Structures are given as structure tokens and as C-alpha cells.
Amino acid sequence: MTSTVLEARATSPATSLRAVWPAILGLSVVFLVEMLDNSVLTVALPTITRELGASATDLQWITSGYSLLFGGLMIAFGAIADRYGTRRMMLLGLSLFALASLAVVAVRTPGELIAVRAAIGVTAAMTAPGTMALCFRLFDQENLLMRATSLIATVGLVGMAVGPTAGGLILQVLPWQTLLVMNVPIAVLAIVCIRRGIPSDDPAKRNTTPLDLPGALLGTVTLILTLWTATLAVEDGWGQAAPWLAGAGAILSAAAFVVRERRTAHPIFDFALIRRPTVSASLAYEAAMGLGMAALAYSVSLQLQLVWGWSPAQAALGNLPQVVVLLAVGPFVEKFAKRLGTQRAGALGAAAVVAGLLVYGLLGRYDYVWIAVALALTAAGMRVVSTIAGVTVMRGLPEDQTSTGAALSDTSQEVAGSIGMAVTGTIVAAAIAGSLTEIGTTGTGAFENAVTTATLVLTAICAALVIWAARRGSSVRDAS
Structure with a gap:
């Protein structure tokens, strides 16, 4: 594609998703690999332990090293991208991400794998802020921006849900290193699509303040x-x-x-931006979604396998309601927001997450049907919130701070999710004596009581965030 065409597109935003399909494909696979990269490796931890002689501490750093650097560096890289070019930062990050992922073939010790995972976390943080910021660059019409965001979010959220299952299937026929090496062709595809489909950074629209x-x-x-x-x-x-x-x-x-x-x-970040009602309300919704995802991600798989005795394959199938709803709801988010207005739609989506948590907390221990209902409700709510809140945050920020805003949105979910995991893990650990693997024989009742308590605590926090966000958002006239 010639530079003339790209320059024309920069001044004439797209009128349909089809017109910029290379860009949408590239941004979708970037978001997919961000969602997949940590969860997909968890299924390989037993194999890594055997082949590398990794200790429990090693395994902790193999998984958490990526998350710590990915979550911790996004805002810093977002600020850098706003100053030096979002597209440039995305392409550089993807190139280094591919190299870091490929380095796993040389790993021979747990320490080397920890270093590779850390490098992958850093390079993923370089790409993360650009996903929404570059999508925002493509469109002027909010319905198209919401449609594109919804599509990108669907790819990522579904990938996160099916990642462990796909990883388990890959391990049946290929070495565990494949789970990281497969990042390389994905990154190359994203680089080609973004170079072809997204115009170069406009120096006039960069943040010119010193870093x-x-x-x-x-x-x-x-x-x-x-x-x-x-x-x-x-x-x-x-x-x-x-x-x-x-x-x-x-x-x-x-x-x-x-x-x-x-x-x-x-x-590096102006606190006055957070005081904008649309921005602060959307970040509160994002945090509520992060807490909800953490509660179910930690508890449901443990309950199905350790308490009810389901196999890993059965547990994976048990999460299908979440995947199905994520796919089914996506095409209707834009219409839902248009009919109700973005503020009201966002509040109802967040309320669905709270309702799903409440169903799981009160009834999930009695029958799988209630778990399915909880997964469906939270998936529908997250689908709506992730799209509307992301778009609203971006619309509420100056154009030269969109990468920082996107990073702030992602970080709010990441931090809230980690806090949710800590709350749930702490309550469960306090109630269970011994290893979690012994739950099925010695601590079923205590585990279920602990999960109920933890889920209800997180539900109360989510509800408080949603109520505050709804009131905060209602102070601004809904433009839609």
C-alpha cells in the first residue's frame, strides 16, 4: 500500500470495518496474544518442572514474572508512545516480542526461562497501549469505533477462555516450547497488518511535553x-x-x-484526567470487571476438578457457556449501547457481572447449572463493559494522551484482577489446612464455604464500584 493512500486515510477516517480490515486483524491478534500468553503456559508447568527441574519458587516466577512486568510497565510505555509514536512503539514492541519468544528454544535452566518470560512481559507491555489507541485513530464515528473494539475484545476474551484447553491439546503432540514459539508467526502477522493498514504517526498529534x-x-x-x-x-x-x-x-x-x-x-500522567466523570466512571467499571474475572477464574476450575472430580477436559467444557456468550453477545453491543445510551448500557453490563458473581457465590456449590448461569451473566456483562468502558475512556482523553489512557484502562483491570485473586486466595488459604490437592478428601465443605465468602466479598466490592461509577457517569449528559 503506498504512502499516499496511508496519508489519505489518516485525514479521512474509515467508513466501515471492511475498509481497514488489515488493521483490525493486526490489532485483534495483538490483543489475542496479550490475553493468551500467560494462561496458555500454565498447562505446561508440570512438564517444565520435569524437564528443567524447576522448583515451586521457579514456577512462581515463570508465571508471575510476565504478569508483573506486563502490568507494571504499560502506563510508562503508553506515555512514551504518546511522545514518540504509537504505531512506531507497537511495531518495535512486536519485533522484540517475537525475538523474546523465539529465545525459548535456547532455554536449558529455570533461570533462563524466567529471563525469557520477563523479556516477553516487557515487550508485551510495549504493544498493549497501542491496541486501543491505534483503533481509535481509524474511525471518527463512535458506532464504528465501538464495533471495532467489540470485535478486537471478542478475539482476546475468547482466546483467554480457550487458551488453556488449546495449550493442553498442543502439549499432546508438541514440546512445551511450542506454546511460546507460536507467538512468532502471530507477531509477524500483526506487524504486516499494522504496517499495511495503519498510517504512520503524525508528529503534529504527539505529546510534545518532556517525558x-x-x-x-x-x-x-x-x-x-x-x-x-x-x-x-x-x-x-x-x-x-x-x-x-x-x-x-x-x-x-x-x-x-x-x-x-x-x-x-x-x-507523566495528569491526575486531572481521572477527575473527568466519563473517565473515572469507566475505569471503575473496568476494575469491577477485573475483580469479577479473578473470582471466577480462581474458583470455578478448582471447584469442578478438586471438589466435583471433573477431569481437566470436562472442566474446560464446563467453561463453554462463557465462550458461547462472549461470541453471541458481541454483535449486539453496539445496538445495545445505541438504544440505551453508553452510560446506561455500561451500568447494566456491570450489573450483570455483579449478578453473575452473586449467583455463583450463593448457588454455585449446589449444581453446575448455577455455575453455567453465573458464567453466562458475567461473560455478557464483561463483553458490554469491556467495549463501552474502553471507548469512553479514549473519548474522554486528549488525542495526544490516547496511549496513556489505553494503558490506564488495561492497568485498572490488571491490578483489580490481581487484588481479586489475592482476596480469594487469602480467604481460601485461611480456611484450608494443607494442600489444595487434598480438598476432595479432607476439606470440601471448608473450601466451598471459603469460596462463597470470597465471592460475596468481591461481589460487594464490585457492587460498590458499579454504583459509584453509575452515579459518577450520570452527572454527565450522555452524548449518544
């Missing part, structure tokens, strides 16, 4: 320590000193970050 490096460092440290605190709380429990020390470090670095950003002339 606040101390602020970026403090923000990154705060997020990494927050995510690490949640991870340590699940893995080691609050009886150990590590999560308390990490939590204290997160609080201190957060305080230093706030002081720095309020005093510097060019903050």
Missing part, C-alpha cells in the same frame, strides 16, 4: 510492587513477611509518585 522519567519510574515501581504483593499473598500467605514488605513498598512508592506528579511541570 517525566522519575515519575515513570515511580509509577512502574508502584504497580509492580502492588501486583507482587497480590502474588505473594496468594502464594505465601499473609503469615509471611514478604507480602507485607512488598505492600509497604507499594504504599511508599505510590505516595512518592503522587508527590512527584503534583509538583512537576510535566507529569
